[in-house]
Amino acid sequence: xxxxxxxxxxxxxxxxxxxxxxAVACENGRIAAAGSYEDVKPFISEGTEVIDLQGKFxxxxxxxxxxxxxxxxxxxxxxxxxxxxxxxxEPDRASCTKIRFLDNxxxxxxxxxxxxxxxxxxxxxxLTVIAAEELGRDDIGMIxxxxxxxxxxxxxxxxxxxxxxxxxxxxxxxxxGGVIVYDAEEALMDEMYSLMTEMLV
Numbered sequence: 001x002x003x004x005x006x007x008x009x010x011x012x013x014x015x016x017x018x019x020x021x022x023a024v025a026c027e028n029g030r031i032a033a034a035g036s037y038e039d040v041k042p043f044i045s046e047g048t049e050v051i052d053l054q055g056k057f058x059x060x061x062x063x064x065x066x067x068x069x070x071x072x073x074x075x076x077x078x079x080x081x082x083x084x085x086x087x088x089x090e091p092d093r094a095s096c097t098k099i100r101f102l103d104n105x106x107x108x109x110x111x112x113x114x115x116x117x118x119x120x121x122x123x124x125x126x127l128t129v130i131a132a133e134e135l136g137r138d139d140i141g142m143i144x145x146x147x148x149x150x151x152x153x154x155x156x157x158x159x160x161x162x163x164x165x166x167x168x169x170x171x172x173x174x175x176x177g178g179v180i181v182y183d184a185e186e187a188l189m190d191e192m193y194s195l196m197t198e199m200l201v
Contacts, residue, residue, distance in 0.1 A: 002025040002040070002044065003048065003049065004050075004149075005040050005050045005051070006175075008023070008055060009023065009153075010022070010053075010055060010058065011023075012057070012058065012059050013142060013144065014060050014125065015143060018035075026149035031144060031147050034145060051180075053153065056172055057159075058152070059143075059152045060128040060129070060140065060141055060150065061079070061081025061152050062124075063083075063128065063141065064084070065084050078169075080174070081152065082100045082102050083096060083101055083102065085103070085104075098181045100140075100148070100150065119160070120166035123166055128140075128141045150177065151174075151175040
C-alpha cells in the first residue's frame, strides 16, 4: 500500500506515452501508480496520507549540479529535488540533508542548464528528462511508475511563461521520495515567527 497519494493535480509527467495525469501513489519513495484518482485508489489504505493538490501544477523534480550558487533551502524553494556532482569537484555531501544527492558526476558543466531555452516548457524539460538522460539515470526526470517520487509543485502554471519569468518563480511545494520537504506557506509562517521572536527579544 502507498504511504502517500497525491490527487486532483495538473501533473505534467514528461512521459510522452502518458503526458498528463491527475494523481500519483507513492510507495517506498517511488511512484507506484500514476493516472486518475481511480487508478491510485487501490493503493490507499488506512495508513495512507492522501493529499489534495487542489489543481496545482506538478512536474518531475528539477535536477541541479554541485556548482550551483544556491544553498539547499534556496534549491528546494526553486523546486530542485536532486543535485549531481560536477566531474572534478569534491561533492559536499554534508550539505545535502533534504535534497537528493546523486553519485553520478555531471561531465559537461552546461548539460543541466537551460541558458539556450526561450520558454519555461523547454527549461523544465532540460531540468528533468534531459538532465536525467545526461546523468544516465532512469529513476528520475519523469513521473512514471517505478521512478523516484520526486516532484515540483507550482501554484501557477509555468508552461507558457518565458524563461525570465520562470527563473523568478518559486515552488509551492517540493516533494522528495513522496514526502513534502518544502512548503511555501509553512516557510512563510516560520519566517514570520522568527521575525516576531526577534522583535520581542
